[in-house]
Amino acid sequence: xxxxxxxxxxxxxxxxxxxxxxxxxxxxxxxxxxxxxxxxxxxxxxxxxxxxxxxxxxxxxxxxxxxxxxxxxxxxxxxxxxxxxxxxxxxxxxxxxxxxxxxxxxxxxxxxxxxxxxxxxxxxxxxxxxxxxxxxxxxxxxxxxxxxxxxxxxxxxxxxxxxxxxxxxxxxxxxxxxxxxxxxxxxxxxxxxxxxxxxxxxxxxxxxxxxxxxxxxxxxxxxxxxxxxxxxxxxxxxxxxxxxxxxxxxxxxxxxxxxxxxxxxxxxxxxxxxxxxxxxxxxxxxxxxxxxxxxxxxxxxxxxxxxxxxxxxxxxxxxxxxxxxxxxxxxxxxxxxxxxxxxxxxxxxxxxxxxxxxxxxxxxxxxxxxxxxxxxxxxxxxxxxxxxxxxxxxxxxxxxxxxxxxxxxxxxxxxxxxxxxxxxxxxxxxxxxxxxxxxxxxxxxxxxxxxxxxxxxxxxxxxxx
Amino acid sequence: xxxxxxxxxxxxxxxxxxxxxxxxxxxxxxxxxxxxxxxxxxxxxxxxxxxxxxxxxx
Numbered sequence: 001x002x003x004x005x006x007x008x009x010x011x012x013x014x015x016x017x018x019x020x021x022x023x024x025x026x027x028x029x030x031x032x033x034x035x036x037x038x039x040x041x042x043x044x045x046x047x048x049x050x051x052x053x054x055x056x057x058x059x060x061x062x063x064x065x066x067x068x069x070x071x072x073x074x075x076x077x078x079x080x081x082x083x084x085x086x087x088x089x090x091x092x093x094x095x096x097x098x099x100x101x102x103x104x105x106x107x108x109x110x111x112x113x114x115x116x117x118x119x120x121x122x123x124x125x126x127x128x129x130x131x132x133x134x135x136x137x138x139x140x141x142x143x144x145x146x147x148x149x150x151x152x153x154x155x156x157x158x159x160x161x162x163x164x165x166x167x168x169x170x171x172x173x174x175x176x177x178x179x180x181x182x183x184x185x186x187x188x189x190x191x192x193x194x195x196x197x198x199x200x201x202x203x204x205x206x207x208x209x210x211x212x213x214x215x216x217x218x219x220x221x222x223x224x225x226x227x228x229x230x231x232x233x234x235x236x237x238x239x240x241x242x243x244x245x246x247x248x249x250x251x252x253x254x255x256x257x258x259x260x261x262x263x264x265x266x267x268x269x270x271x272x273x274x275x276x277x278x279x280x281x282x283x284x285x286x287x288x289x290x291x292x293x294x295x296x297x298x299x300x301x302x303x304x305x306x307x308x309x310x311x312x313x314x315x316x317x318x319x320x321x322x323x324x325x326x327x328x329x330x331x332x333x334x335x336x337x338x339x340x341x342x343x344x345x346x347x348x349x350x351x352x353x354x355x356x357x358x359x360x361x362x363x364x365x366x367x368x369x370x371x372x373x374x375x376x377x378x379x380x381x382x383x384x385x386x387x388x389x390x391x392x393x394x395x396x397x398x399x400x401x402x403x404x405x406x407x408x409x410x411x412x413x414x415x416x417x418x419x420x421x422x423x424x425x426x427x428x429x430x431x432x433x434x435x436x437x438x439x440x441x442x443x444x445x446x447x448x449x450x451x452x453x454x455x456x457x458x459x460x461x462x463x464x465x
Numbered sequence: 466x467x468x469x470x471x472x473x474x475x476x477x478x479x480x481x482x483x484x485x486x487x488x489x490x491x492x493x494x495x496x497x498x499x500x501x502x503x504x505x506x507x508x509x510x511x512x513x514x515x516x517x518x519x520x521x522x523x
Contacts, residue, residue: 200493252517253515276498379497380494381495395481396478403473403477404473407471
């Protein structure tokens with residue numbers, strides 16, 4: 001269904017520049033909240049959402065004890081410091097009424113570490129059991145039949161290009177609580193990418209002058225987690241270097257409240273890509289309104305909270321550890337024993353904006369992402385092999401000549417212990433540098449793989465315009 | 466002696482070049498390779514309750 005302009009009847013689209021609904025035909029601007037009233041006044045179908053407010057306020061603590069407010073609690077065997085007896089490498093032994101479960105923050109979290117319990121899981125089960133099917137909708141503008149992806153909430157009509165909002169689909173899904181509307185226009189997204197690519201010395205000229213195959217503004221579904229994290233840790237770290245290096249032990253007890261940790265709720269979009277789009281500034285979130293979707297694509301979630309609970313805890317642990325390590329004046333810090341205690345305080349469903357820009361290079365499609373709020377660009381660009389090879393050759397010749405003379409000079413005095421030490425140190429540094437260089441090249445290749453992955457490409461491709 | 470110096474020199478030269486090229490390529494072509502950090506999600510600073518440095522091995 002198209003949201004009509006009250007003045008001329010043409011299709012309205014959300015305008016990121018003004019933050020209002022804009023009619024391209026008569027240039028009228030409308031506040032989304034005004035339109036809502038008008039929408040109802042004209043007798044058009046208003047959405048009826050199931051109420052998930054209770055679910056939004058769900059408290060899922062890791063204490064694995066259930067009560068009427070869907071609390072799940074899980075108690076540590078022994079949380080009293082300093083009697084911390086668990087090892088992070090082996091996982092913690094946690095106790096609950098039904099038996100022991102284990103939590104290893106560094107594991108891959110393939111399996112949830114706790115159960116929501118009968119009452120709490122009922123709502124989750126209802127959502128999980130929903131059938132996902134492709135449906136056919138009629139475009140209200142041209143009458144064409146439009147096939148909608150089973151998780152897509154709004155789309156353009158493939159035939160007439162009208163911004164058609166598919167109300168029935170959104171109706172059957174959980175309503176997002178918040179949305180960050182697009183504040184970056186399509187033109188801005190293209191411009192920032194062009195500017196960034198032109199700065200890249202190793203970006204091939206063909207890419208610098210890329211021709212876009214597709215540009216899509218897509219609202220990505222996210223789960224927002226509020227997590228309380230508390231831990232008692234024994235850590236070790238090293239101070240100094242070489243012969244003066246010493247290992248010291250430390251103890252820390254700390255806690256922290258994390259607010260709105262973002263986890264993407266779309267199975268189609270790679271987690272790595274969505275995490276690189278971060279941060280989204282959630283203080284700019286607005287209550288969800290369908291009007292914001294007009295003119296953009298939107299996916300509803302197809303990953304439930306039960307599937308990402310452990311991922312949320314894993315991220316909370318990583319963030320917590322990052323902060324704890326900063327309180328220790330040492331390097332090579334590692335946790336040797338700990339006793340974490342954590343609670344998932346709240347989960348909320350929100351939609352965040354991103355631009356997906358696809359271009360081809362050597363017949364391979366690459367999709368760059370632009371955060372629709374902050375303009376942050378995400379993607380791995382293929383490098384110009386010729387430039388890389390020639391730069392390497394020039395540098396290698398220059399440094400090899402210099403290093404050969406230095407080595408020749410040092411080798412004249414191999415009897416001296418100091419000279420030998422210097423020689424060995426130089427060789428170790430050189431070897432480490434080579435490993436670091438290859439590691440960086442590997443990371444670029446991994447990013448390129450992500451940018452050209454069929455999953456990311458299909459996330460954008462399967463939408464008509 | 467010179468041959469050994471040449472071999473070591475080429476090794477060091479290539480290593481330094483790979484290090485520089487690897488960094489430059491990553492800077493030029495790996496865009497947005499960062500994720501949100503502690504400050505983006507923490508509603509307050511880390512609340513350190515107990516802090517003991519250089520204790521004996523537990």
